Amino acid sequence: MGTIVSIGEVLWDLLPDGEYLGGAPFNFAANCVRLGHRVSFLSAIGQDPLGERTLRAIEHFGVPPDLVSRVPDAATGTVKVEFDRDGQPQYTINRPAAYDFLCLDEPALASIVTSRPDFLYFGTLSQLYPNNLAALVKLINALPDSLCFYDINLRRDSFNLALVTQLMFRAQVVKMNEDETKTVQELFGTSALNLEEFCRIYCRKFGWRAAWITLGAAGCAVFHDGTFLEVPGYPVVSPNPVGAGDAFSAAVCHGILGKWPIPKIAEFANKLGALTARQPGAVSEWSMQDIDSISIVRR
Numbered sequence: 001m002g003t004i005v006s007i008g009e010v011l012w013d014l015l016p017d018g019e020y021l022g023g024a025p026f027n028f029a030a031n032c033v034r035l036g037h038r039v040s041f042l043s044a045i046g047q048d049p050l051g052e053r054t055l056r057a058i059e060h061f062g063v064p065p066d067l068v069s070r071v072p073d074a075a076t077g078t079v080k081v082e083f084d085r086d087g088q089p090q091y092t093i094n095r096p097a098a099y100d101f102l103c104l105d106e107p108a109l110a111s112i113v114t115s116r117p118d119f120l121y122f123g124t125l126s127q128l129y130p131n132n133l134a135a136l137v138k139l140i141n142a143l144p145d146s147l148c149f150y151d152i153n154l155r156r157d158s159f160n161l162a163l164v165t166q167l168m169f170r171a172q173v174v175k176m177n178e179d180e181t182k183t184v185q186e187l188f189g190t191s192a193l194n195l196e197e198f199c200r201i202y203c204r205k206f207g208w209r210a211a212w213i214t215l216g217a218a219g220c221a222v223f224h225d226g227t228f229l230e231v232p233g234y235p236v237v238s239p240n241p242v243g244a245g246d247a248f249s250a251a252v253c254h255g256i257l258g259k260w261p262i263p264k265i266a267e268f269a270n271k272l273g274a275l276t277a278r279q280p281g282a283v284s285e286w287s288m289q290d291i292d293s294i295s296i297v298r299r
Contacts, residue, residue: 002118002257004032005146007042007136008126009099010054010068011077013242013282020242020281021057023077023099024123024153027243030061030283031250031272037257040112042067042135043126046076046098061283067108071098081242089242091155099126104135113142119253120146123153127163140170147209147256151175151249154183161187168206173256175212175249195230199223212252212269214245219270224262231266234274234294243282248273 008025029041041063045051047070054076058065077097082090120143127133140148150171152164164187168174176184181198185191192198199211203223210224219233251272255265271294275286 001036001038002253003038003040003115004029004119004121004253005040005042005112005115005117005139005143006032006121007102007139008123008132009077009097010041010043010045010058011079011097011099012050012054014078014080015240015242015280016082017280020283021054021061022079022243022282024151024246025121025126026058026063027246027282028121028151028250029063031247031276032253033062034286035250035254037254038115039063040067040115040117041065042102042104042108042112042139044069044071044074044098044100044102046070046074047072048076050076050078051098061285067111069103071101074098074101087239087241093125093155093158095158096129100129100132102126102132102135104138109138109142112139117143117146118257119149121149121151121249121253122167123151124159124164124167125153125155127167128158128160133163133166137170147172149173149175149249149253151245152180152184153245154180168202168208171206172209173212173252174202174206174208174210175214175245175252177214177245178216181213195221196223196228199228212248214248214273216241217274220248220266222262222266227262229263229266231263231270233270236274236277239277240280241277243279244273244277246282247276 006025006029009023010026011023013022080092148171213221217235221230248269251269
């Protein structure tokens with residue numbers, strides 16, 4: 001299968017019903033491992049009891065921990081997750097956290113470059129701190145043949161126009177949810193009338209090969225190499241959306257690596273997103289049979 005690098009946060013989601021390991025880059029990495037890919041995960045945890053617990057949980061999900069560094073002066077990341085009346089998650093992020101000080105030293109860089117990754121995945125949250133942004137840029141420059149997958153994951157007080165602009169210019173494949181398209185339009189002062197127009201404007205502006213937009217239970221929209229389509233999704237009773245988008249991103253990379261037709265990728269990604277939304281945490285130990293079992297009944 002493919003080789004994938006994910007850089008960014010690993011943290012604990014403090015949900016009303018318990019604590020679950022999460023962080024979009026980790027969730028993405030764990031799902032890529034379950035899909036059979038070789039994964040390198042670059043992050044950091046604190047030298048605290050929660051850090052020890054995190055390390056054991058990372059290994060439990062099959063993600064190699066060798067590029068997860070220990071930070072003496074910052075706590076392992078946590079985020080309080082609450083849900084609004086519409087069931088959408090609201091995040092209170094405790095920062096600075098250990099993942100804000102990840103380490104890309106020369107041995108780590110050499111190890112990643114030698115693996116010749118097909119994809120380099122990153123988000124926005126972790127890049128807010130200069131150390132992490134510098135590490136990401138260094139990694140991108142060292143991997144000119146890797147596709148850059150940017151899941152924008154805009155979180156309150158954790159992004160700005162300059163940062164988003166820089167990351168968008170670095171990406172070839174971009175994923176966001178429908179609400180984030182509205183935030184992006186506010187940031188850049190555009191007024192696309194629909195998702196297709198939005199995708200055409202931003203793919204042209206930033207040179208993206210593809211834009212993937214998740215629509216919750218409605219499915220997804222995708223603009224790929226000049227073609228736009230929408231693919232319906234799978235409704236979930238009392239969904240937990242935390243982590244569903246990260247699973248969706250992993251499925252998209254899986255399909256691209258398999259050279260699948262775009263409709264097939266979208267269908268598979270919708271299924272894995274729906275499967276994840278049925279689980280209490282952001283990552284779970286699903287199987288391919290679980291994905292295949294997702295009902296074809298739609299609204």
